[in-house]
Amino acid sequence: MSELHTVNKSPFEKSSFDSCMGHVLEGSAVLLYEDGVYAAMQGTTAEAKVKSAQGVKIYVLGPDLKARGIDAARLIDGVDVVDYAGFVDLTIEHDKVVAWV
């Protein structure tokens, strides 16, 4: 069993991202979208939490990155960008979706 966890709130404004990272297990994935994408940027105070997730794949929704002016080159190493179709694929690949709204 593996889960797809989703976070759509800024890690600097809400505790959603922190709670997600505290509950995600190895082999699962985290998709950051809407204001959640800010957690995927290099050089922020949230970066260590993204890097410390062992065996957890982190994805970020490309259109939400673009809207916010974040270049993919600014993402933390190992974070993959997906489009809307990729979002759908992730929901199918995992047994269930856990939304940290």
Place this chain on the structure above:
Amino acid sequence: MSEMIKNFLYLNRRAPYGTIYAWESLEVVLIGAAFDQKVSLAFVDDGVYQIVKGQDTSESGFKNFSPTYSALGDYDVNQLYVERESLEERGLTLDDLMPLTWEDEDEDWAEKDSIRVVSRAELAGMIKDQDVVFSF
């Protein structure tokens, strides 16, 4: 009616697209600019994301209102304060922000920067000096 000029500060603390706060703030700033008051804007916490350059909403369906910030100078809204600590916490520098300017009619329309990066302590002092603070 007596002419009373007050100092208004708009305190922007939210990221641009996740909520409606940033857009609503801009709307109120533009309305308020018609009343000849002393207006300044502060970008604090996630509010600094509002003026990050290169915003492109073509794939996400949002309205990209970031070009509106460039028009603020034409409405004599040219005191934009960005908190240094908020930028640093988010891995951002002044170079990541849109180059927002205004033209000074007293100096032959010389183009000047509207953005000033200030410390949290400096901003605390500015908030103290205001007559009215609008929070978004």
